Amino acid sequence: MKTITVNRNVLSKNDEIAEKIRGELAAKGIRMINFLGTPGSGKTTVLENVLANPELDKSRIAVIEGDLFTDLDAQRMAEIGIRTIQLNTEGACHLEADMVEKGLAELDLDGIDTIIVDNIGNLVCTAAFQIGAHMRVCVASTTEGNDKPLKYPNMFATADVVLLNKMDLAPYTNFDVDRFVSDVKKLNPNVEIHLCTAYKNEGLEPVVKLFANK
Amino acid sequence: MKTITVNRNVLSKNDEIAEKIRGELAAKGIRMINFLGTPGSGKTTVLENVLANPELDKSRIAVIEGDLFTDLDAQRMAEIGIRTIQLNTEGACHLEADMVEKGLAELDLDGIDTIIVDNIGNLVCTAAFQIGAHMRVCVASTTEGNDKPLKYPNMFATADVVLLNKMDLAPYTNFDVDRFVSDVKKLNPNVEIHLCTAYKNEGLEPVVKLFANK
Secondary structure, eight states, X not given: OHHHHHHHHHHHHHHHHHHHHHHHHHHTTOEEEEEEESTTSSHHHHHHHHHTOTTSOGGGEEEEEEESSOOHHHHHHHHTTOEEEEEEOTTOSSOOHHHHHHHHHHSOOTTOOEEEEEOOSBSSHHHHSOOSXXXXXXXXXXXXXXXXXXXXXXXXXXXXXXXEEOGGGXXXXXXXXXXXXXHHHHHOTTOXXXXXXXXXXXXXXXXXXXXXXX | OHHHHHHHHXXXXXXXXXXXXXXXXXXXXXXXXXXXXXXXXXXXXXXXXXXXXXXXXXXXXXXXXXXXXXOHHHHHHHHTTOEEEEEEOTTOSSOOHHHHHHHHHHSOOTTOOEEEEEOOSBSSHHHHSOOSOSEEEEEEETTSOTTHHHHSHHHHHSOSEEEEEOGGGGGGSOOOHHHHHHHHHHHOTTOEEEEOBGGGTBSOHHHHHHHHOO
């Protein structure tokens, strides 16, 4: 199983860089939040609606967008007036600490106290790779089926906050919200779970509060 | 960018094994179909409903289930009486050719002419890693948003068949089916695209036909 060994070496080097980033940002009074979830779970739509909220001072928040090739998501952030850097992994399925380090070097951090990293859509490697963040938010959705916490336990076990998105579609699916909450809590008893419908800007108050509080 | 270099070495060795598998299966008159898509797109639900169709001779079809840790999907296949092997990647985000080779060695291939590999939910690495299959089917869904073909082009460019699932939910989303079809066709002019609602067993006839025809 060569790849797994290789990944372990990469992970150990990666974690060193992540630790350095985490410390340096903390010393500057900046916290970094890693936004994770499956492709299409609604990560960027959550950010779009939360960051457009007038309660938030947009001049203190920056976004690092991760994507394989495009800058579609960075365009969405730029439209709402958020300072944004696009990282393109050119095919890699997750952000790594050295990529984030390069992004941070190009980002004007003057006046910034919160950086949000909108990671690649992936439930596996994005959870395995530290990027130097101080907190993880996982966006899941009711259209993904109930088996995801059990099938991708590391993602849900390491999240500080889980947002269950697309609550408007839940009545048209066989998704069981109570079971999802209970499965996530079994993996991660201290996690905060919030239900929302991001594109309708419903249920996003806890995320606004999270970004507003320093 | 160490990981990318590492991945290239792994990919080249992987492709050799994949080529060997592809040739050996073809020599035995067996074709292998790689089922791909994002977590929760409905890959296993498509397979469940198609394989339960009485038009298909279940004794000639076997399934290799890929998952990180659980055997939830293999249990679903076993319930409908399909010969199944579960591969657990123990954290890796995609199947590789050597894992599939091990699965094939344990699978009783007597009378089998079609093997379906239900890959890990992932739009990136599963498309990058050959596993020795003769055909790729990508399951996408209307709840994932319209940007997926542009954001994950390799997945859609290398698929022989794209199933657009969860058509029943399309009216409750802002998903534009025509735009999806047009974006996929731009990346892959020869691809077959079919619309379906897998859990209602609607629109799956083309997949039944695909599995029935040798």
